[in-house]
Amino acid sequence: MSLSIIPDTLSxxxxxxxxxxxxxxxxxxxxxxxxxxxxxxAAAPTKAAAAAPTTAAAAATKAPEATKAPEPTKAPAAAPTTAPAAGAATPTAGPAPARTAKG
Structure with missing residues:
Protein backbone atom coordinates (compact mmCIF):
# COMPACT_ATOMS: atom_id res chain seq x y z
CA MET A 1 0.00 0.00 0.00
CA SER A 2 1.49 3.30 -1.02
CA LEU A 3 1.43 6.53 0.98
CA SER A 4 0.19 8.54 -2.00
CA ILE A 5 -3.35 7.44 -1.12
CA ILE A 6 -3.34 9.56 2.06
CA PRO A 7 -3.49 13.07 0.46
CA ASP A 8 -6.21 11.94 -1.93
CA THR A 9 -8.27 10.50 0.93
CA LEU A 10 -7.83 13.67 2.99
CA SER A 11 -8.99 15.88 0.13
CA ALA A 42 -26.55 32.71 3.02
CA ALA A 43 -29.15 29.92 3.27
CA ALA A 44 -29.73 29.96 -0.49
CA PRO A 45 -26.55 28.60 -2.08
CA THR A 46 -25.18 30.49 -5.05
CA LYS A 47 -23.56 28.88 -8.05
CA ALA A 48 -20.12 29.98 -6.82
CA ALA A 49 -20.71 28.56 -3.33
CA ALA A 50 -22.02 25.28 -4.74
CA ALA A 51 -18.92 24.92 -6.94
CA ALA A 52 -16.47 25.75 -4.13
CA PRO A 53 -16.16 22.20 -2.70
CA THR A 54 -15.64 20.79 -6.19
CA THR A 55 -13.02 23.43 -6.98
CA ALA A 56 -11.18 22.77 -3.71
CA ALA A 57 -11.17 19.02 -4.37
CA ALA A 58 -9.92 19.53 -7.93
CA ALA A 59 -7.15 21.84 -6.72
CA ALA A 60 -6.13 19.32 -4.06
CA THR A 61 -5.73 16.53 -6.60
CA LYS A 62 -3.61 18.72 -8.90
CA ALA A 63 -1.46 20.19 -6.11
CA PRO A 64 1.90 18.61 -5.27
CA GLU A 65 1.94 16.32 -2.24
CA ALA A 66 3.99 18.80 -0.20
CA THR A 67 1.33 21.54 -0.37
CA LYS A 68 -1.93 21.49 1.52
CA ALA A 69 -5.28 22.15 -0.15
CA PRO A 70 -6.99 25.35 1.04
CA GLU A 71 -9.86 24.89 3.48
CA PRO A 72 -13.23 25.98 2.09
CA THR A 73 -14.61 29.11 3.70
CA LYS A 74 -17.64 28.80 5.93
CA ALA A 75 -20.74 30.94 5.47
CA PRO A 76 -21.60 33.15 8.44
CA ALA A 77 -24.30 31.72 10.67
CA ALA A 78 -27.62 33.52 10.75
CA ALA A 79 -28.47 35.33 13.97
CA PRO A 80 -31.80 34.09 15.32
CA THR A 81 -34.51 36.72 15.43
CA THR A 82 -37.36 36.89 17.90
CA ALA A 83 -39.74 38.93 15.72
CA PRO A 84 -41.80 37.00 13.18
CA ALA A 85 -41.13 37.69 9.51
CA ALA A 86 -43.40 40.16 7.74
CA GLY A 87 -46.53 38.38 6.57
CA ALA A 88 -45.80 35.25 8.59
CA ALA A 89 -48.74 33.67 10.36
CA THR A 90 -48.49 33.97 14.12
CA PRO A 91 -49.38 30.85 16.08
CA THR A 92 -52.55 31.01 18.14
CA ALA A 93 -53.20 29.18 21.36
CA GLY A 94 -56.81 28.33 20.49
CA PRO A 95 -59.89 29.15 22.55
CA ALA A 96 -59.31 30.45 26.05
CA PRO A 97 -60.39 28.14 28.88
CA ALA A 98 -63.73 29.00 30.48
CA ARG A 99 -63.47 30.91 33.74
CA THR A 100 -65.45 29.89 36.77
CA ALA A 101 -67.11 32.43 39.02
CA LYS A 102 -65.77 32.53 42.53
CA GLY A 103 -68.32 33.11 45.25
Missing part, protein backbone atom coordinates in the same frame (compact mmCIF):
# COMPACT_ATOMS: atom_id res chain seq x y z
CA UNK A 12 -12.09 13.72 -0.34
CA UNK A 13 -12.91 13.96 3.37
CA UNK A 14 -12.52 17.76 3.29
CA UNK A 15 -14.84 18.11 0.31
CA UNK A 16 -17.47 15.87 1.94
CA UNK A 17 -17.24 17.90 5.14
CA UNK A 18 -17.80 21.11 3.15
CA UNK A 19 -20.84 19.62 1.41
CA UNK A 20 -22.34 18.49 4.72
CA UNK A 21 -21.71 21.94 6.23
CA UNK A 22 -23.41 23.57 3.25
CA UNK A 23 -26.44 21.31 3.58
CA UNK A 24 -26.64 22.13 7.27
CA UNK A 25 -26.68 25.85 6.46
CA UNK A 26 -29.45 25.42 3.89
CA UNK A 27 -31.56 23.16 6.10
CA UNK A 28 -31.02 25.39 9.13
CA UNK A 29 -32.22 28.44 7.18
CA UNK A 30 -35.28 26.54 5.96
CA UNK A 31 -36.10 25.41 9.50
CA UNK A 32 -35.69 28.96 10.80
CA UNK A 33 -38.01 30.27 8.09
CA UNK A 34 -40.58 27.57 8.90
CA UNK A 35 -40.55 28.62 12.57
CA UNK A 36 -41.39 32.22 11.70
CA UNK A 37 -37.88 33.65 11.74
CA UNK A 38 -36.15 35.27 8.83
CA UNK A 39 -34.07 33.02 6.62
CA UNK A 40 -30.45 34.03 6.27
CA UNK A 41 -29.34 35.30 2.87
Missing amino acids: RLRSRRAIVAGLGTVLGGAALAACGGEAAP
Whole structure:
Protein backbone atom coordinates (compact mmCIF):
# COMPACT_ATOMS: atom_id res chain seq x y z
CA MET A 1 0.00 0.00 0.00
CA SER A 2 1.49 3.30 -1.02
CA LEU A 3 1.43 6.53 0.98
CA SER A 4 0.19 8.54 -2.00
CA ILE A 5 -3.35 7.44 -1.12
CA ILE A 6 -3.34 9.56 2.06
CA PRO A 7 -3.49 13.07 0.46
CA ASP A 8 -6.21 11.94 -1.93
CA THR A 9 -8.27 10.50 0.93
CA LEU A 10 -7.83 13.67 2.99
CA SER A 11 -8.99 15.88 0.13
CA ARG A 12 -12.09 13.72 -0.34
CA LEU A 13 -12.91 13.96 3.37
CA ARG A 14 -12.52 17.76 3.29
CA SER A 15 -14.84 18.11 0.31
CA ARG A 16 -17.47 15.87 1.94
CA ARG A 17 -17.24 17.90 5.14
CA ALA A 18 -17.80 21.11 3.15
CA ILE A 19 -20.84 19.62 1.41
CA VAL A 20 -22.34 18.49 4.72
CA ALA A 21 -21.71 21.94 6.23
CA GLY A 22 -23.41 23.57 3.25
CA LEU A 23 -26.44 21.31 3.58
CA GLY A 24 -26.64 22.13 7.27
CA THR A 25 -26.68 25.85 6.46
CA VAL A 26 -29.45 25.42 3.89
CA LEU A 27 -31.56 23.16 6.10
CA GLY A 28 -31.02 25.39 9.13
CA GLY A 29 -32.22 28.44 7.18
CA ALA A 30 -35.28 26.54 5.96
CA ALA A 31 -36.10 25.41 9.50
CA LEU A 32 -35.69 28.96 10.80
CA ALA A 33 -38.01 30.27 8.09
CA ALA A 34 -40.58 27.57 8.90
CA CYS A 35 -40.55 28.62 12.57
CA GLY A 36 -41.39 32.22 11.70
CA GLY A 37 -37.88 33.65 11.74
CA GLU A 38 -36.15 35.27 8.83
CA ALA A 39 -34.07 33.02 6.62
CA ALA A 40 -30.45 34.03 6.27
CA PRO A 41 -29.34 35.30 2.87
CA ALA A 42 -26.55 32.71 3.02
CA ALA A 43 -29.15 29.92 3.27
CA ALA A 44 -29.73 29.96 -0.49
CA PRO A 45 -26.55 28.60 -2.08
CA THR A 46 -25.18 30.49 -5.05
CA LYS A 47 -23.56 28.88 -8.05
CA ALA A 48 -20.12 29.98 -6.82
CA ALA A 49 -20.71 28.56 -3.33
CA ALA A 50 -22.02 25.28 -4.74
CA ALA A 51 -18.92 24.92 -6.94
CA ALA A 52 -16.47 25.75 -4.13
CA PRO A 53 -16.16 22.20 -2.70
CA THR A 54 -15.64 20.79 -6.19
CA THR A 55 -13.02 23.43 -6.98
CA ALA A 56 -11.18 22.77 -3.71
CA ALA A 57 -11.17 19.02 -4.37
CA ALA A 58 -9.92 19.53 -7.93
CA ALA A 59 -7.15 21.84 -6.72
CA ALA A 60 -6.13 19.32 -4.06
CA THR A 61 -5.73 16.53 -6.60
CA LYS A 62 -3.61 18.72 -8.90
CA ALA A 63 -1.46 20.19 -6.11
CA PRO A 64 1.90 18.61 -5.27
CA GLU A 65 1.94 16.32 -2.24
CA ALA A 66 3.99 18.80 -0.20
CA THR A 67 1.33 21.54 -0.37
CA LYS A 68 -1.93 21.49 1.52
CA ALA A 69 -5.28 22.15 -0.15
CA PRO A 70 -6.99 25.35 1.04
CA GLU A 71 -9.86 24.89 3.48
CA PRO A 72 -13.23 25.98 2.09
CA THR A 73 -14.61 29.11 3.70
CA LYS A 74 -17.64 28.80 5.93
CA ALA A 75 -20.74 30.94 5.47
CA PRO A 76 -21.60 33.15 8.44
CA ALA A 77 -24.30 31.72 10.67
CA ALA A 78 -27.62 33.52 10.75
CA ALA A 79 -28.47 35.33 13.97
CA PRO A 80 -31.80 34.09 15.32
CA THR A 81 -34.51 36.72 15.43
CA THR A 82 -37.36 36.89 17.90
CA ALA A 83 -39.74 38.93 15.72
CA PRO A 84 -41.80 37.00 13.18
CA ALA A 85 -41.13 37.69 9.51
CA ALA A 86 -43.40 40.16 7.74
CA GLY A 87 -46.53 38.38 6.57
CA ALA A 88 -45.80 35.25 8.59
CA ALA A 89 -48.74 33.67 10.36
CA THR A 90 -48.49 33.97 14.12
CA PRO A 91 -49.38 30.85 16.08
CA THR A 92 -52.55 31.01 18.14
CA ALA A 93 -53.20 29.18 21.36
CA GLY A 94 -56.81 28.33 20.49
CA PRO A 95 -59.89 29.15 22.55
CA ALA A 96 -59.31 30.45 26.05
CA PRO A 97 -60.39 28.14 28.88
CA ALA A 98 -63.73 29.00 30.48
CA ARG A 99 -63.47 30.91 33.74
CA THR A 100 -65.45 29.89 36.77
CA ALA A 101 -67.11 32.43 39.02
CA LYS A 102 -65.77 32.53 42.53
CA GLY A 103 -68.32 33.11 45.25
